[in-house]
Amino acid sequence: MTTLAPSPRRRMLPSGQGRTLGRLVVVLVVLVPLAIAWITAFAAKYLDGDPFNPEPLVFALPGVTILTINEAPRIELFVLAGVGLTIVVLGAVVLEGLASLRVLYPLRNRLPFVLPPSAERSEPTVVVVLPAHNEAETLPATLAGLAAQTHRPDRIVVAADNCQDGTEAVARALGAEVYVTEGNTDRKAGALNQVLTRLLPTLRQQDLVLVADADTVLNPDFLANGLAAMQADPGIDAIGGLFYGDSGSGLLGQFQRNEYERYQLQIKQRKGRVFVLTGTASMFRAETLADVAQARGTLLPGRSGDIYDASAITEDNELTLALKTLGCRMTSPVGCTVATEIMPTWRALWTQRKRWQRGALENLGSYGFTTATVRYWGQQFGLAYGVIALTAAYVLLLIAALAADQWYWVPFWVAVTVVYVVERVLTVLRGGPAAMLVAAPLILEIAYTFFLQAVFVSVLFDIVRRRTARWGHVQRKGVVDAS
Numbered sequence: 001m002t003t004l005a006p007s008p009r010r011r012m013l014p015s016g017q018g019r020t021l022g023r024l025v026v027v028l029v030v031l032v033p034l035a036i037a038w039i040t041a042f043a044a045k046y047l048d049g050d051p052f053n054p055e056p057l058v059f060a061l062p063g064v065t066i067l068t069i070n071e072a073p074r075i076e077l078f079v080l081a082g083v084g085l086t087i088v089v090l091g092a093v094v095l096e097g098l099a100s101l102r103v104l105y106p107l108r109n110r111l112p113f114v115l116p117p118s119a120e121r122s123e124p125t126v127v128v129v130l131p132a133h134n135e136a137e138t139l140p141a142t143l144a145g146l147a148a149q150t151h152r153p154d155r156i157v158v159a160a161d162n163c164q165d166g167t168e169a170v171a172r173a174l175g176a177e178v179y180v181t182e183g184n185t186d187r188k189a190g191a192l193n194q195v196l197t198r199l200l201p202t203l204r205q206q207d208l209v210l211v212a213d214a215d216t217v218l219n220p221d222f223l224a225n226g227l228a229a230m231q232a233d234p235g236i237d238a239i240g241g242l243f244y245g246d247s248g249s250g251l252l253g254q255f256q257r258n259e260y261e262r263y264q265l266q267i268k269q270r271k272g273r274v275f276v277l278t279g280t281a282s283m284f285r286a287e288t289l290a291d292v293a294q295a296r297g298t299l300l301p302g303r304s305g306d307i308y309d310a311s312a313i314t315e316d317n318e319l320t321l322a323l324k325t326l327g328c329r330m331t332s333p334v335g336c337t338v339a340t341e342i343m344p345t346w347r348a349l350w351t352q353r354k355r356w357q358r359g360a361l362e363n364l365g366s367y368g369f370t371t372a373t374v375r376y377w378g379q380q381f382g383l384a385y386g387v388i389a390l391t392a393a394y395v396l397l398l399i400a401a402l403a404a405d406q407w408y409w410v411p412f413w414v415a416v417t418v419v420y421v422v423e424r425v426l427t428v429l430r431g432g433p434a435a436m437l438v439a440a441p442l443i444l445e446i447a448y449t450f451f452l453q454a455v456f457v458s459v460l461f462d463i464v465r466r467r468t469a470r471w472g473h474v475q476r477k478g479v480v481d482a483s
Contacts, residue, residue, distance in 0.1 A: 095378055098371040106327025107299055114290040118206035124231075125207040126223060127155045127199065130176070131191045135214035136166040138341065143174045145217035151224040153210070157199065161191035167214075186310035188279070196289060196307045205287035206234075212281040215341040216243075225335030226283045237288040237328035240274045241281035242267060245342040252349065254438045255448045256342045258428045261435060265427055267332045274330040275375075277323070279316030281338045292322050300325060301366045312366075314359025321363055324372040350455060357459040387453045394446075417442075 118124060128146060132139060139158070146156055158171040161181045171178045179198075184190040192211065199209070208230065212218065218241070226239045242264045245257040267274070289307050296302040300322045302309035312318035323330060343349035361380065367373045421442055428435035438444055 091378070095375045098374050102324060102327040102372050103329055104327075108291045108295070108326040108328065110299070111291050111294050113205065113287065114294060115200065115203060115205045115207075115287050118204040124227070125155070125203060126151070126153045126210065126227065127157065127203070127207070128153045128210045128212060129157050129159060129192065129195055129199070130171075130212055130214045131159045131161060131188050131195075132163065132167050132171070132214035133161045133188070133191075134163050134165045134167060136163075136170045138215035139167060139170050140174060141217050142212070142214050143171070143176060145220075148220050149218065149223045150221050151227055153223060157195060158214070159191045159195045161188070189306075189308035189310045189312065189315040192308050192315070193306045193310065197293070197305060200286055200290055200293070200307075203286040205285065207286040208283055209286055209289060210281065210283045211279070212241075212338070213279060213340065216280050217339045218281060219335070219337045219339075222281070222336050222338065223283075225333050229331065229333045229336075230283070230285070235329050236331055237285055238274075238277055238323060238330045239283040239336060240277040240330060240332045241336050241338045242332050242334070243278055243280045243338050243340045246339055249342055249344045251438065251444070252344075252346060253342050254434055255445070256349070257431055258435050258439060258445070261428045261431045264337075268334060274320070274332050276317050277320045277330060280340045281336075282316070283336075288323065288328055291326060291328075292319070295322070295326060309366075312359060312363060313355055314363065317356075317360055318363045318366075321367050321373060321376070325367065325370065346451075350451075353452065353455045354459055354462070357456055358462065361459065361463065383453075383456055387456060390449065390453065 130139075130142065135142075143156065146153060156176040158167070158176045158178050159181060160168040160171065160178055161184055168178050168180060179195050181191045181194050184194060186193070196209070203209070208227065210223065210226075222241065229239060230236050244260045244264065245253060247253070249256075292300065293305050293307050296306050296309070297304035300309075301318075302311070302322075307319070308315045309318050309322070320330075343352050360376070364373055364376060364380065369377060421440060424439040424442065424445065425436045428439050
């Protein structure tokens with residue numbers, strides 16, 4: 001049997017180092033946006049004019065007096081906004097260029113081939129791996145979705161991990177292979193490592209492995225579209241699914257579905273360029289996973305021979321950084337969509353998003369500042385700046401509203417608000433009337449944004465205080481979850 005032996009290379013940060021450097025990451029993520037915010041505030045003060053100097057137009061309505069000020073902002077403000085927009089665009093172009101260098105000169109070329117080559121013109125074997133922890137209720141829908149694929153998988157392996165329900169029995173009854181993990185204490189990453197290290201040596205270089213959550217339903221053409229994309233371009237190493245949320249859970253559910261709709265739109269606008277290979281459903285060439293296993297402990301953080309870094313609490317984000325560090329190419333085809341479970345309560349959502357955010361910061365601590373991670377650092381800086389800017393804007397707006405004895409309306413800013421409303425509605429158009437109804441008032445989604453920003457701030461405090469992150473698995477009815 002072929003083994004996934006490591007290949008000695010230059011050292012990177014060892015597994016778990018992201019936790020050690022957590023406080024440094026927090027300092028960087030906070031100080032850089034604060035500096036930008038200070039510069040912005042200084043510029044705004046310089047351009048500050050008294051908007052109430054001109055004589056307002058007065059409109060009297062029953063019980064209400066509205067004063068309208070027909071004055072546009074000073075031209076310097078437009079110049080400053082244009083300069084800022086130009087810097088953002090140039091920065092995005094530079095970040096994309098730096099990320100592309102990894103693909104042009106991939107580190108993975110240093111690694112020898114581990115798996116045997118695929119026979120010429122042979123059809124690749126497609127294996128689906130489903131890590132499952134107490135998923136007896138959701139597994140039937142997931143397996144039914146795989147059975148309905150226009151290109152059926154050759155094998156379906158369910159990794160039953162520390163289950164206290166009937167996951168194993170349900171999987172066997174529905175025709176799936178079952179691997180029961182042994183002594184796994186590394187949650188999802190550990191379960192996947194146990195299965196994949198046994199599975200990969202039986203595959204060829206171009207065979208495909210789809211890793212999907214056991215509460216995910218693939219659209220019927222997912223495998224066919226993914227396979228077609230990878231056969232059309234042998235240079236593609238992995239494919240990430242585009243996910244949207246299940247129905248239900250009222251307003252909270254709609255917030256999440258709107259969020260996922262906009263994420264899909266962003267990926268389409270980026271021509272399929274992947275930001276994160278979601279653990280919901282992603283497909284890999286077998287040799288690509290073997291490369292990761294070889295590089296662990298040398299070119300990549302983690303234990304030698306593991307595909308997933310067991311110390312990472314967001315294993316999909318970490319694997320994405322691993323592949324980008326090696327110079328692998330990834331894409332998200334439009335036809336590869338999946339329906340995934342949404343968080344049913346605010347508490348569950350809070351825990352889930354804290355894990356996602358905590359994992360993202362810890363992963364950056366493990367990988368450092370490189371051409372593969374620079375865009376991800378930029379995202380964290382943007383999140384921190386968003387917290388500062390949005391909070392400051394609405395606090396000042398509230399203070400002004402409480403202090404004013406009359407309402408003043410500036411047509412220019414009203415027009416800007418209308419444009420923003422239109423953008424919010426159009427970006428969730430595919431979600432239907434309910435999605436647009438939630439997006440149109442603005443105030444609802446602004447409140448949801450404040451919730452997500454509170455998650456971000458809470459994570460920063462947790463890292464500084466060295467608090468342990470919670471996994472946040474959704475408990476099923478009748479199951480005592482020990483995770």
